[in-house]
Amino acid sequence: MKLGVVMDRIESITPYKDSTFAMLLETQARGWPIFYMQQADLYLRHNQARATMKSLGVQDNSESWSEYGDDIDQSLDALDVILMRKDPPFNMDYIYTTYLLELAEKAGTLIVNKPQSLRDANEKLFTAWFPQCTPESLVTADADRIRAFLAEYKDIILKPLDGMG
Known part of the structure; x- marks a missing residue:
């Protein structure tokens, strides 16, 4: 091989x-x-x-x-x-x-x-097809939505769609 x-x-x-x-x-x-x-x-x-x-x-x-x-x-x-x-x-x-x-x-x-x-299949967006396997998530370029999501969940992870992270 x-x-x-x-x-x-x-x-x-x-x-x-x-x-x-x-x-x-x-x-x-x-x-x-x-x-x-x-x-x-x-x-x-x-x-x-x-x-x-x-x-x-x-x-x-x-x-x-x-x-x-x-x-x-x-x-x-x-x-x-x-x-x-x-x-x-x-x-x-x-x-x-x-x-x-x-x-x-x-x-x-x-x-x-x-x-x-x-x-x-973008590896970060593809998870949307399997919501039962993922935590609550948000995909957006809107900073206000990100702040609201942070206020709601207190602890979030930010990742770029087209980069490593």
Whole structure:
């Protein structure tokens, strides 16, 4: 099993609380090779989704948790699975990345999370379809509504719709 991961700079993560890192540790424990990519590494050539990727080793060490191997330029369909773990912002680069991953999916690679679903379902708004699973919530750009919601509930969490948080 060959696993690829599209994510932000691995040097920037906080390993002890990063769920992608936990998945990479488990992948490596199973003996599966890991190939690391950032959005800018993906490209399309002759109607084939490709990337310049790096082999990646990880270790559960808060000082030094990753080590890159050599660059490998290959088709995304050479991988069995690709984890799309890029954090927001949800911008046009993100959309373009999902298109390239969708081509890899069409060629037979399992993409987790499904590219079309990433485009169709904003993770913060999608909870509205499952009100029985969520606390009272408010989505608004109106500061007065936010203040009224705070006055009513006393303790609230604010999150951007298109960013990490």
